[in-house]
Amino acid sequence: MNIEEQVSYLMRGTEYGDEDLKKSMADELRQRLIETEAEGRPLRVYCGYDPRTTDIHIGHTITMRKLRQFQELGHEVTFLIGTYTSLIGDPSDKDKMRPQLTPEEVEHNARTYAQQAFKILDPEKTKVRYNAEWLSNLTFADLINLASNFTIQQYLTRDNFRQRWENRDAIYLHETFYAIMQGYDAYSLRADVQIGGTDQLFNIVTAARKVMNFLGEKPNIAIIMAILVGTDGEVKMSKSIGNHIPILAPPDDMYGKVMSIPDQAMSNYFPLVTRWPEEEIEALETGLKEGHLHPRDVKMKLAREIVEIFHDQEAATSAEKNFVRVFQKHDLPEDMPEYALKPGQSVLDVLEASGMVKSRSEGRRLINQNGVRLDGEVLDDPNQPFPHSGVLQVGKRRFTKVQ
Numbered sequence: 001m002n003i004e005e006q007v008s009y010l011m012r013g014t015e016y017g018d019e020d021l022k023k024s025m026a027d028e029l030r031q032r033l034i035e036t037e038a039e040g041r042p043l044r045v046y047c048g049y050d051p052r053t054t055d056i057h058i059g060h061t062i063t064m065r066k067l068r069q070f071q072e073l074g075h076e077v078t079f080l081i082g083t084y085t086s087l088i089g090d091p092s093d094k095d096k097m098r099p100q101l102t103p104e105e106v107e108h109n110a111r112t113y114a115q116q117a118f119k120i121l122d123p124e125k126t127k128v129r130y131n132a133e134w135l136s137n138l139t140f141a142d143l144i145n146l147a148s149n150f151t152i153q154q155y156l157t158r159d160n161f162r163q164r165w166e167n168r169d170a171i172y173l174h175e176t177f178y179a180i181m182q183g184y185d186a187y188s189l190r191a192d193v194q195i196g197g198t199d200q201l202f203n204i205v206t207a208a209r210k211v212m213n214f215l216g217e218k219p220n221i222a223i224i225m226a227i228l229v230g231t232d233g234e235v236k237m238s239k240s241i242g243n244h245i246p247i248l249a250p251p252d253d254m255y256g257k258v259m260s261i262p263d264q265a266m267s268n269y270f271p272l273v274t275r276w277p278e279e280e281i282e283a284l285e286t287g288l289k290e291g292h293l294h295p296r297d298v299k300m301k302l303a304r305e306i307v308e309i310f311h312d313q314e315a316a317t318s319a320e321k322n323f324v325r326v327f328q329k330h331d332l333p334e335d336m337p338e339y340a341l342k343p344g345q346s347v348l349d350v351l352e353a354s355g356m357v358k359s360r361s362e363g364r365r366l367i368n369q370n371g372v373r374l375d376g377e378v379l380d381d382p383n384q385p386f387p388h389s390g391v392l393q394v395g396k397r398r399f400t401k402v403q
Contacts, residue, residue, distance in 0.1 A: 059237030183211030
């Protein structure tokens with residue numbers, strides 16, 4: 001691609017909430033491409049991911065797909081794992097303080113992050129870095145120097161901080177460090193381009209560019225992507241909320257979670273998660289609007305596409321067959337794990353020992369919500385002796401044959 005084609009391709013799917021800002025970033029990207037081409041080097045591009053949990057979900061992959069586009073064009077991509085920023089947690093989209101993690105928790109969560117990311121990124125063309133490399137070496141004097149670029153008023157213009165201020169909810173001082181730390185990440189990587197979601201506008205456009213300017217580097221160019229809503233169709237996909245779809249989810253579970261999203265949320269998923277060209281997306285949107293296409297059929301097409309991306313075509317076909325059998329024909333899966341009942345085990349014991357729940361507290365919660373059935377009958381007492389052999393069902397998609 002020539003430079004104009006690159007700019008058009010790389011700005012596709014961006015969302016700034018301000019057309020003037022979008023044009024400004026496109027102009028800067030064009031100019032930086034001209035400059036780096038003259039210097040004979042690729043753009044240095046990165047996106048940071050905080051390992052607040054062990055799972056990457058498909059909402060994370062929106063920015064990863066944009067990183068992959070930069071890789072395809074021959075640019076240098078860094079997958080930055082926020083081992084130090086995770087100690088605080090980004091307050092950008094939160095109306096309350098995030099719980100602080102310990103270094104041990106962050107290290108545990110970070111172990112598989114890069115490998116999960118390689119489902120999208122080319123491992124041969126990806127640099128993996130950890131921001132503890134430089135942030136852990138900053139002195140208190142360094143922090144004072146960096147913080148002198150920001151005012152409290154700037155932070156209080158942010159919706160989440162302003163809302164907490166107006167509600168008289170606590171805003172902790174350490175939360176203001178996050179944007180400064182992210183700005184120092186961009187400086188340390190000498191980034192030409194930083195990618196993030198719309199919740200990162202302040203961190204990238206204000207903080208990172210200000211820090212880089214202050215430290216004598218050209219400010220990075222912000223590539224801001226739209227946010228993927230969760231399976232509730234309302235708020236940003238998040239594991240803490242429970243509306244997420246992990247990229248390591250089994251095919252059947254992934255397919256079922258996609259089928260659970262509200263019809264009106266599909267248009268958010270089409271351009272952000274699928275590999276479909278714009279013309280195909282427009283045809284689907286038109287078909288839904290005019291009633292030529294049934295939302296269920298389009299959602300099944302979307303679910304197949306997502307399972308194919310993170311697994312393969314065979315897995316997607318199998319997941320669809322199982323979904324139709326279980327949820328449309330009200331039948332049972334052909335294949336399900338088996339568990340040998342032990343003497344004296346309670347319902348809760350079996351749920352935990354069979355791996356159908358991750359903890360006893362999760363098992364109790366599901367039982368209280370009437371989410372556990374044996375051969376179709378609700379089990380409402382976690383401590384009762386397990387009644388008899390049969391098909392144990394948890395929620396809508398988990399089955400085990402208890403013998």
